[in-house]
Amino acid sequence: KDFGEDVMPLLGNNITFVSAVQDFEHLEGELGVELPAFAFVIELAEPEEGEAVFQLFVQTLLSVLNLEAAKQQRQPWLIDTVVHDDVKITTARYLQKPTGKDLPIVFNFLPAAARVGDQYIISSSLPLCRNLIEALGASKEATRLNENFALRLHVESLVDVLKANEAHLQTQRVVEGRSVKQAKSDIELVLAILQSLKGLSASTSATEQGFTLRLTGDFN
Numbered sequence: 429k430d431f432g433e434d435v436m437p438l439l440g441n442n443i444t445f446v447s448a449v450q451d452f453e454h455l456e457g458e459l460g461v462e463l464p465a466f467a468f469v470i471e472l473a474e475p476e477e478g479e480a481v482f483q484l485f486v487q488t489l490l491s492v493l494n495l496e497a498a499k500q501q502r503q504p505w506l507i508d509t510v511v512h513d514d515v516k517i518t519t520a521r522y523l524q525k526p527t528g529k530d531l532p533i534v535f536n537f538l539p540a541a542a543r544v545g546d547q548y549i550i551s552s553s554l555p556l557c558r559n560l561i562e563a564l565g566a567s568k569e570a571t572r573l574n575e576n577f578a579l580r581l582h583v584e585s586l587v588d589v590l591k592a593n594e595a596h597l598q599t600q601r602v603v604e605g606r607s608v609k610q611a612k613s614d615i616e617l618v619l620a621i622l623q624s625l626k627g628l629s630a631s632t633s634a635t636e637q638g639f640t641l642r643l644t645g646d647f648n
Contacts, residue, residue: 438478440471440546446560449585450553454522454538460530462592464585465553467560472546479543486518486541486550493539500534502526512558513565517542519554578631587622590615624648 450465472478490507497504505520519540526535540557541550544564551557590597594615601611626646633640 435481438472438474438481440473442471444469446556448556448559449588450536450555452536453555454525455527455531455535456525457528457531457535459533459535461533461536461596462589463533463536464589465536465551465556467549467551467553467556469560469564470548470550472543472548475543475546479548482541482543482548482550483518486539490520490539501532502534505538510554512542512561515542515544515561515565517554517557517561519557574633574635575631576633579629581628583622583625583627587619590619590622594619 445466445468447464447466452459452462470478470482487507490505494504503522503524503526506523508519508521510517510519517540520538522538537552538554539550539552540554541548542557542561543549544561547564549557549560549564551560597615598608598611601614602608606614624647626648628646629642629644631642633642
């Protein structure tokens with residue numbers, strides 16, 4: 429597919445990026461580094477045709493990644509279809525849940541994709557995909573905001589991610605030349621700053637009077 433000629437006409441006006449803490453239900457082992465799940469929610473101007481194009485992309489991506497499974501020290505995924513709230517999800521699963529300690533970063537991911545109305549979800553996590561399906565189903569009557577760009581950061585979730593990887597981050601600081609005490613102090617300082625915040629947001633909007641940038645923050 430030519431992106432400009434074949435894909436762009438299928439897209440709507442909005443693309444949303446979402447990141448959230450995940451629970452790793454697809455694993456029985458322990459990760460060396462725990463990453464949050466993430467997803468793109470893409471508005472489609474032509475939902476039926478757009479779904480077919482993105483479905484082809486997702487299936488091709490899963491097949492290509494499976495060819496790299498041996499290099500990534502993991503078993504291949506089985507491409508699967510599940511249903512959640514009457515929505516079909518194209519996803520992957522392991523024949524047997526991976527076990528062991530310090531599993532490589534690649535085990536953070538278990539891709540999933542689905543269409544809800546005119547919105548197409550491409551997610552690194554099946555549970556996040558399910559959550560987005562529920563959220564999109566509940567927001568059908570929501571009023572569209574007059575925002576060209578919007579960022580919402582829930583600091584509590586970010587703190588959870590950093591705490592889960594605290595030992596790894598301290599090790600990285602030591603490798604970079606800090607002492608063990610300094611490395612621990614560095615991470616504790618970052619956590620203390622973040623824990624003083626509840627949330628941060630930034631948005632831009634265009635009005636007849638001009639262009640508006642809005643920054644807000646909530647503090648504990």
